[in-house]
Amino acid sequence: MLDLRFIRKDPERVRLALKNRGYSFPLDDLLKKDEEWRAVLVQVQSLKERRNEVSKEIAVMKAKGEDPSELLAEMRDVSDKIKELEKRVSTLEEELREMLALIPNIPHESVPVGAGEEDNVEVRRWGEPRKFDFEPKPHWEIGEMLDILDFERGTKLAESRFTVIKGLGARLERALINFMLDLHTTEHGYKEIFPPFLVNSKAMFGTGQLPKFEQELYRCRDDDLYLIPTAEVPLTNLFMDEILPPGSLPIYVTAYTACFRREAGSYGKDIRGIIRQHQFNKVELVKFSEPETSYEELEKMVRDAEEVLRRLGLPYRVVLLCTGDMGFTSAKTYDIEVWMPGQGRYREISSCSNCEEFQARRANIRYKPSAAEKPRYVHTLNGSGVAVGRTLAAILENYQQEDGSVIIPEVLVPYMGGIRVIAPSGSMG
């Protein structure tokens, strides 16, 4: 959420940001409403001032045994007028809040202006895509052949875009989670969190999923609870409505969670394989930072995520998203894309964003720079560190052998109990 005072002071900046993002928004309506709100507010406040004064006078008169009935009559009218105007004020405030909640964040000045994916800027590559002397298969074929990915039974149990992972595949999924968490907690300084997988609507508002993206969420019928689409939601909202004491920042947290997304509107996309699932696992990184250092923190966070892929030996590239391709809450986003030989292209496996104070304002997360200073909003950052299912898919494709077996990356062998290869077993199950 943007600061209303900022919009008031520099509406052209907001207008430009909206244009660069490809958003249409009735900014003039908002400004007009803001003006009316403040006008009415001034009226109410001065009437209240009058009422407060007179109420004290009445108390004094009564104490002296004088008759205050004249003042009482006057105040009855004032009180009615206040009630009437207050209705208007709260209506306007509600409308302003609703409008404000739909304005996306302002892109950082270093973000390229562009309409969509094609205008993103590649900033670096790592690793050499392997040369195959056979035709590399897509991961879903490998997974089915090894009997570790079971799409039919996933669909039977739930619906399409749900998959059952079996045997050494499940073990590999678990190994990846543990490997990523260990890396971030022991080497990158993140604190491990195991949060709820369901959160309430207030938390969803705080990180920006609500109200605009409600159709992307799974909701519980009888409770004000939603399945989280990413651990960013519970992690970022950890300090909702709090003022962090001096010296708290930066805070680094990480969590493994399952993530749940309805994927409304991506009907035809990535139907095969485990790239786009309704339920998937992810290890998430979240930082709370002082405004002055948040962009350094973003660069570090991207490196933390990249390190996962380096250790796994998976080639990738880092892409700076343009204004038109960024998420609603982000001021600047880097995507990390892993090389998928079976598809012959790079696929997003991590997305790291600096939301500046956009989410902090929504979730009311502040800190005190020092005991004497006023609270300020923190900057919040989030990034995948990284998407587990997509990593598993990338391993299957990058480490596949001609005979259909898959080599386990060296760093994962301890997590696999010493197993170095997943080979077709021939057994059903």
Place this chain on the structure above:
RNA sequence: GGUGAGGUGGCCGAGUAGGUCGAAGGCGCUCGCCUGCUAAGCGAGUAGAGGUAAUCCCUCUCGAGGGUUCGAAUCCCUCCCUCACCGCCA
């Protein structure tokens, strides 16, 4: 789910026959004084949000929302949460 108790400032804790209470007192914290050092002691300060260019000023906030009243932390209604006991349960 049932019954009972309770939700006040960073923390503890006063404050109900409604009136000058954003709120006593204590702790903590900040600054100063004092003191070989530390502890103790003394003095001052110490919530958040909004309106305004802004110190001042004004308004709002005693779990949330609504009501009664000239006026509510204090009265009424609804909801939420916490704690205790019971029931159920991984």
